[in-house]
Amino acid sequence: MSQSDAFRRIALMLPALVAILLLVGAPLGLMGWVSLLEKGTSAGVDWSSTPSLGNYQRLIWEEDFDGTLLLNTNYLVIFLRSVMQAAVTMLLCLAFGLPVALWMASLSPTGRAVMLLLVTIPFWTNLLIRTFAILEVIRSEGLINTALMGVGVINEPIQMLYTNVSMLVGMTYVYLPFM
Numbered sequence: 343m344s345q346s347d348a349f350r351r352i353a354l355m356l357p358a359l360v361a362i363l364l365l366v367g368a369p370l371g372l373m374g375w376v377s378l379l380e381k382g383t384s385a386g387v388d389w390s391s392t393p394s395l396g397n398y399q400r401l402i403w404e405e406d407f408d409g410t411l412l413l414n415t416n417y418l419v420i421f422l423r424s425v426m427q428a429a430v431t432m433l434l435c436l437a438f439g440l441p442v443a444l445w446m447a448s449l450s451p452t453g454r455a456v457m458l459l460l461v462t463i464p465f466w467t468n469l470l471i472r473t474f475a476i477l478e479v480i481r482s483e484g485l486i487n488t489a490l491m492g493v494g495v496i497n498e499p500i501q502m503l504y505t506n507v508s509m510l511v512g513m514t515y516v517y518l519p520f521m
Contacts, residue, residue, distance in 0.1 A: 427506070431513040438514070439521030461519050469516065476515065480508055 378393035404414040446457045464472065479485045482499040490496045502508050 427509065427513070430510055431517060434510065434514045435518050435521040439518055443521075464519055472515070473512065476512055477503065480511075 375393070376387050377397055378395065380388045380391035380394075380396070382388040400414065401417050402414060403411040406412050442461075446454055449457060477484070480502040481487075482501070482503065484502075486502065487496070487499040491499070
């Protein structure tokens with residue numbers, strides 16, 4: 343490859359690299375800088391404070407009333423809960439996605455193309471709109487509760503919204519096409 347070809351390739355990549363640096367690198371750098379500053383008076387950041395690792399220390403240790411450092415388990419519990427929910431979501435996506443993928447692989451090329459089109463259709467709709475659609479189905483006055491009360495199976499609505507099960511259903515619905 344000649345020197346002019348190498349220069350041309352770099353010149354073609356330069357706008358994308360600048361965009362990535364500005365749109366991804368700068369916000370991440372700012373977020374990292376803000377994480378080192380002290381909390382301000384009105385839920386902001388005290389920009390005049392000296393950067394320190396105190397915020398990260400408070401993630402792990404908390405001070406007792408007498409100044410003794412104790413292990414802060416609050417964030418650990420939240421982190422472990424998030425990891426568990428992610429693992430269950432992955433297993434659900436695997437349980438539903440793998441059989442469909444194996445079945446799709448056994449189809450003719452035309453059948454595979456049609457099934458791939460059907461799998462990608464949800465991506466044509468914004469995630470926010472799909473989330474509101476799920477909310478309309480599982481809320482207290484939603485489709486499921488209305489149907490169950492109409493048939494007489496239940497007398498009052500079941501609380502399905504804002505539960506771990508509804509969160510797993512929503513995350514599985516969002517990530518299943520990726521699987």
